[in-house]
Amino acid sequence: MWRSPAPLLAGAFLFGIVMGRAAGRPAAQQNPLPPGKNMEIVTGRCIICHSLEIVAQQRQDRAGWEDIVDRMISYGAPIPPEDKPLVMEYLTTHLAP
Ligand code: HEC
Structure with a gap:
């Protein structure tokens, strides 16, 4: 009856997929940035080169953020x-001193 190992292998395979997904999910959804307007745009543009923790731990006034954003653009x-004011609005609202 159970001469073929196929069902067992298929079961192990599916289990692996389910476990792999469950393990990957929390890290993928973690965003250290405070929620707010334009958060998605900042997330998308700033995560390309470094973690968002670098951004989230900063407290800068407008001049400070202007300086950093210009440096990142460079x-x-x-x-x-046209997107820079949106990024600046988010940063100066949620990550002010
Ligand atoms: C093209 C790659 C790149 C992108 C995209 C990028 N950064 Fe950076 N960022 C860097 C590099 C490289 C450093 C480290 C060197 C340095 O500090 O100048 C850095 C460092 C930082 C730092 C550390 C503090 C400091 O003064 O250096 C902050 C804050 C920062 N980035 C904010 C941002 C924000 C906000 C965005 C999105 C608007 C962003 N970065 C997008 C490359 C990037």
């Missing part, structure tokens, strides 16, 4: 001029 951050 490094190649994909923030076109």
Whole structure:
């Protein structure tokens, strides 16, 4: 009856997928940035090069953020001029001193 190991292998395979997903989920959803307007845009643009912890732990005034965002753009951050005010609005609202 159970001469073929196929059902067992299939079971192990599915178990692996389920466990792999469950293990991957918390890390994938963790975002250290405080929730707020334009958070998605900051998340998407700033996570390309480094973790968002670097951003979330900063407290800067407008001049400080202007300086950092300009530096990130000079490094190649994909923030076109029309998006910069959105990024600045988020940072100066949620990560002010
Ligand atoms: C093109 C790559 C790149 C992108 C995209 C990028 N950064 Fe950076 N960021 C860096 C590098 C490289 C460093 C480390 C060197 C340094 O500190 O100048 C850094 C460091 C930082 C630091 C550490 C403090 C400091 O003054 O250096 C902050 C804060 C920061 N980034 C914020 C941001 C924010 C906010 C965004 C999104 C708007 C962003 N970064 C997107 C490359 C990038």
